[in-house]
Amino acid sequence: MIVLRGRDVLVLRRGDPPKRGFLDTPGGFIDAGESIEGAARRELLEETGLRVGRLERLGCYWDRYYLKGFGYLPTMNFYYLARWRSGTPRAADDAASVEWVPLSRLSRSSNRLAWKHMARVIRDAGRRVRGGARAPANF
Numbered sequence: 001m002i003v004l005r006g007r008d009v010l011v012l013r014r015g016d017p018p019k020r021g022f023l024d025t026p027g028g029f030i031d032a033g034e035s036i037e038g039a040a041r042r043e044l045l046e047e048t049g050l051r052v053g054r055l056e057r058l059g060c061y062w063d064r065y066y067l068k069g070f071g072y073l074p075t076m077n078f079y080y081l082a083r084w085r086s087g088t089p090r091a092a093d094d095a096a097s098v099e100w101v102p103l104s105r106l107s108r109s110s111n112r113l114a115w116k117h118m119a120r121v122i123r124d125a126g127r128r129v130r131g132g133a134r135a136p137a138n139f
Helices: 036-048 118-131
Strands: 002-005 008-014 056-067 071-083 095-102
Touching (some): 008 036
Parallel strands (some): 002 071
Antiparallel strands (some): 056 071
16 A cells, blocks of 8 residues: 655565565555455455555556565565544554655655565555555456
8 A cells, every 4th residue: 555645655665575575565465355355455454453444446566476485476566545534543563664755756766665566666656655546446
């Protein structure tokens, strides 16, 4: 989930492998019987303690995830855009820390983003914020 507070994005620093220490956004795997939106909301709450209102579909992005003993597995990553309303995020679950980062700073190549697809996610979120228009989500 991409949570925006003005033009800042909520980011996590991963506390566990894979990609320990890299920047990430709240999210994770879908539990059996759970909806995509339900999983996004659950992961946001587990990792930051935050709840958000209405979600906008941002898009879906292919990538891969390494599981010890299995190797690389393909993943389809569904992203929602949400607006922060209130509350102070706190790092929990597998997040080592949490912070608000300007969207423009996240798009710089010097940031250590956890997953390859995240550069496209940040680009698409930036376009949505700058343009204000809703781009059709691909899910």
